[in-house]
Structure formats: C-alpha cells, structure tokens
Amino acid sequence: MKIYKAIIILIFAALIQASFLRLINFSPALPNLLLVVLFLINYSQPLANILILSATAGILADLFSAVNFGTSALAMIIVGTVIYLLRENFLKGKTFFGFSITSALAFPLFYLLLFTLNDYFNLIHDKFGFSANIVGDRIIKEIPADFALILIAYFFTTGYRSSPPQSRLYGRQAKM
Amino acid sequence: MRGNYSHQIKLFFLTVIFILAVVFLNSANYLQPIKNIFYYFLRYPQNLIAEIGFKTGRFFGFVLEIKNLHQDKIILTSENNLLISQLSALKEINYENELLRKILNLPLVRKYSLVDAEIIGRDPYNPDFVLINRGSESGLNSGAGVIDASGFLFGELVEVNNHNSKVRMITDISSSVTSLDQDSRAAGIVRGNLAEGLMFDLVPQDKTVSVNDIIISSESESISDLPIARVVSVERYPEKPFLKIKLSPLADLKNTEKVFVIIK
Numbered sequence: 001m002k003i004y005k006a007i008i009i010l011i012f013a014a015l016i017q018a019s020f021l022r023l024i025n026f027s028p029a030l031p032n033l034l035l036v037v038l039f040l041i042n043y044s045q046p047l048a049n050i051l052i053l054s055a056t057a058g059i060l061a062d063l064f065s066a067v068n069f070g071t072s073a074l075a076m077i078i079v080g081t082v083i084y085l086l087r088e089n090f091l092k093g094k095t096f097f098g099f100s101i102t103s104a105l106a107f108p109l110f111y112l113l114l115f116t117l118n119d120y121f122n123l124i125h126d127k128f129g130f131s132a133n134i135v136g137d138r139i140i141k142e143i144p145a146d147f148a149l150i151l152i153a154y155f156f157t158t159g160y161r162s163s164p165p166q167s168r169l170y171g172r173q174a175k176m
Numbered sequence: 177m178r179g180n181y182s183h184q185i186k187l188f189f190l191t192v193i194f195i196l197a198v199v200f201l202n203s204a205n206y207l208q209p210i211k212n213i214f215y216y217f218l219r220y221p222q223n224l225i226a227e228i229g230f231k232t233g234r235f236f237g238f239v240l241e242i243k244n245l246h247q248d249k250i251i252l253t254s255e256n257n258l259l260i261s262q263l264s265a266l267k268e269i270n271y272e273n274e275l276l277r278k279i280l281n282l283p284l285v286r287k288y289s290l291v292d293a294e295i296i297g298r299d300p301y302n303p304d305f306v307l308i309n310r311g312s313e314s315g316l317n318s319g320a321g322v323i324d325a326s327g328f329l330f331g332e333l334v335e336v337n338n339h340n341s342k343v344r345m346i347t348d349i350s351s352s353v354t355s356l357d358q359d360s361r362a363a364g365i366v367r368g369n370l371a372e373g374l375m376f377d378l379v380p381q382d383k384t385v386s387v388n389d390i391i392i393s394s395e396s397e398s399i400s401d402l403p404i405a406r407v408v409s410v411e412r413y414p415e416k417p418f419l420k421i422k423l424s425p426l427a428d429l430k431n432t433e434k435v436f437v438i439i440k
Contacts, residue, residue, distance in 0.1 A: 022298035023229035070199035
C-alpha cells in the first residue's frame with residue numbers, strides 16, 4: 001500500500017474513533033479502530049514506513065486526546081519497531097499465527113507504554129493529570145475487542161494462511 | 177546486513193528524537209499554530225462524523241431502552257408532579273427574595289454569560305474527556321466551567337484551541353470541585369473516583385448528609401451554586417475522620433450532545 005493512501009486511511013480511522021465509535025455509546029467495550037488499522041497496515045510495511053505511519057497515527061490520536069501531545073506517537077513508534085523486529089527475526093512469512101502472536105503482544109505493550117510515558121511527561125510538565133487508572137480499567141475491557149477486530153480484519157484482508165511460506169513457494173515451483 | 181541494521185537503528189532514533197522534540201515544543205506552546213491548522217481542516221469531517229455518531233447512538237439507545245420505557249414513565253410522572261408543587265413554592269420564595277434584596281440594597285443574583293457548544297469527540301483512551309466545537313475564537317478560556325442544558329455542572333475546560341476545546345468531566349479522577357450539601361450546608365469536595373464513580377469527599381463525621389440531598393458548587397469556586405450531583409449513599413466508619421458519600425451526577429455525562437461554557 002502506498003504511504004499516502006495509508007495516511008488518509010489513518011486520518012479517517014482517527015476521526016471515526018474519536019467522533020463516531022466513542023459517541024455511539026451503546027457498548028461498554030469498543031475497539032480502538034486507529035490502533036487496529038495501524039497495526040494491520042504496519043504488519044506488511046518496511047521499518048521506514050512503520051515509523052512514519054506510527055508517528056502520524058500517534059499525532060492524530062493525541063490531537064483528540066487528553067494525553068500529553070506526542071505520547072501516543074512515541075508509544076506507537078516503539079511498538080511498531082518491536083513488532084517489526086519480531087516479524088523479521090522470528091515470524092518471517094507473515095502467517096496468521098505470527099500475526100496473532102504479534103497482535104496479542106502489541107495492544108497490551110502499547111497501553112503499558114502509553115500510561116508510563118504519559119505519567120512521566122506529567123511529572124515533567126506538571127500539567128493536568130490524566131487518569132491512567134480509569135484508562136487501565138477500560139483497557140482491560142477493550143484489549144480483547146481490539147484483538148478480536150484485528151484478527152477479523154486480517155482474515156478478511158489477506159485470507160487465512162496457516163501454511164509456512166516455504167510450502168507455498170514449493171507449490172509455486174511445482175506448478176512451474 | 178550490518179549496514180542495514182545500523183541504518184534502521186538510525187531511522188528509529190531519528191524518529192524518536194523528532195517525537196521528543198514535538199513533546200517539548202508542545203509543552204512550550206510553540207506547536208499551537210500547527211495544531212490549530214490540523215483542527216481547522218479536520219473540523220468539518222469531524223462535525224459530520226460526530227452527528228452521524230450521535231444519530232446512531234440515539235437509535236441504538238432507543239432500541240436498548242424500550243423495555244424500560246414503561247417504568248421510566250411512571251417514575252417521571254411522579255417526579256414531575258412533585259416538581260410542579262416545588263416550583264410553585266419556589267416562585268413565591270424567589271419573589272420574596274428579590275423584594276428583600278431590593279430593600280436591603282443587595283445586588284440581584286449573579287448571572288453568567290454562556291457560549292453554547294456541541295460535543296464532537298471523546299478521548300480515545302479516557303471517556304471522561306470530551307472535545308467541543310468552540311475555542312478561543314468564541315471567547316473561551318482554560319478553566320471555565322461547563323454546564324449541560326439543564327444547568328447541571330458537566331466539567332471544566334482544560335485545553336482551549338482556536339476552534340475547539342477539551343473538557344474534563346466531573347467524573348474524572350483528576351477533577352475536584354469545592355461543594356456544599358444544599359440542605360445541611362456541609363462542605364466538601366466532589367471528586368471522581370475510579371471504583372466508586374463520583375464521591376463527596378472530606379466531609380467530617382459530625383456533619384449530616386442524607387440520601388437524595390443535592391450537592392452544589394460552593395462560593396469558593398469560580399462557578400458557584402451550580403447543581404452537581406445527588407447523594408446515593410452515606411457510610412460512616414468510626415475509625416475514619418470523614419464520611420464516605422457516593423454521588424450520582426445530575427448531568428447525563430454519557431449522552432449529552434450540547435453543553436454551555438460559562439464566561440464570566
């Protein structure tokens with residue numbers, strides 16, 4: 001996917017997240033659409049794109065949030081890089097299994113980093129407090145929703161791939 | 177391979193340094209013009225999406241509330257009858273009050289100027305912060321009180337941009353409002369609490385606070401005499417210096433679409 005297309009998608013995801021999903025208010029746990037879209041796009045990108053997209057998504061999230069400006073961006077960049085390293089070193093092939101593992105790790109890691117960094121910036125800036133506890137409570141409810149949505153989205157965008165990439169390669173070679 | 181790794185490490189650290197610069201430039205308010213440009217261009221799609229969000233929410237809310245409609249009607253009818261009788265008594269008291277103030281040469285009750293605003297977003301991480309579509313160009317300032325259409329205290333402005341502002345609701349754990357029990361005049365602080373919702377804190381054990389009492393903001397706040405919450409339960413623990421008072425906010429914090437910002 002071209003990077004400008006990904007940025008446009010992220011802008012819409014951020015707007016829908018802040019001004020639609022949070023306002024419809026009929027479910028106690030709704031997924032964080034921006035995070036889901038970002039991780040989904042990032043999973044097939046090189047590191048340079050991951051860094052640009054994570055910074056963009058983080059700044060967009062911070063525009064509509066009470067966290068210290070830049071906190072989400074920093075958290076998303078670190079998570080994006082960790083996921084990239086995992087993918088390149090341990091989970092090459094982008095299988096559904098690998099994607100599930102990295103997604104299961106990405107959401108809790110992101111929220112953990114967000115609260116830690118935000119509390120740290122609050123200490124430095126001595127600004128109005130951001131209630132990490134209440135967020136923590138909400139996140140416990142939301143992480144499963146995030147995880148479920150990203151797996152469904154992955155399934156619909158790429159299809160279920162259980163076999164490792166080598167076997168597909170052999171299959172293609174066999175056809176040739 | 178090694179060169180590739182060092183390039184990636186450089187990229188990562190450059191991005192982190194860029195974001196850290198953003199964090200510190202923002203804390204020094206240098207980024208405000210850039211943020212305002214973003215908000216300016218995003219406000220039209222955001223208003224549209226928020227309107228669709230509220231309509232969708234209203235529809236689903238209506239579907240989910242159908243089973244409670246009959247019960248609600250009975251409660252509201254009885255409350256309405258009670259309020260009509262109280263209103264009639266209050267009109268007489270108000271008339272007497274105005275008359276006495278004129279005789280004693282006291283100023284009449286203070287009036288506030290209000291700016292109406294629509295909620296156009298909610299914090300993605302913490303639902304106790306909302307975004308409204310009015311900012312400094314409408315004369316808003318940080319720290320101003322925010323009320324709902326019924327005049328109940330909703331929250332306060334914590335960040336004001338050109339075209340929008342962020343509101344911290346009274347239920348957030350970082351919010352605290354100096355308040356009074358309207359009946360017993362017991363003073364305390366209304367604050368958000370993670371486990372209990374909203375609490376009336378720092379009320380000594382010897383004070384009387386009853387269930388269903390109304391808590392109002394007190395004179396020491398810049399916004400005074402605004403109804404905030406109703407007392408839900410009062411617990412006394414002999415070993416503790418203060419009462420444990422749980423409150424229920426009077427403002428509908430989840431479904432409110434329009435709020436008013438108080439300008440002095």
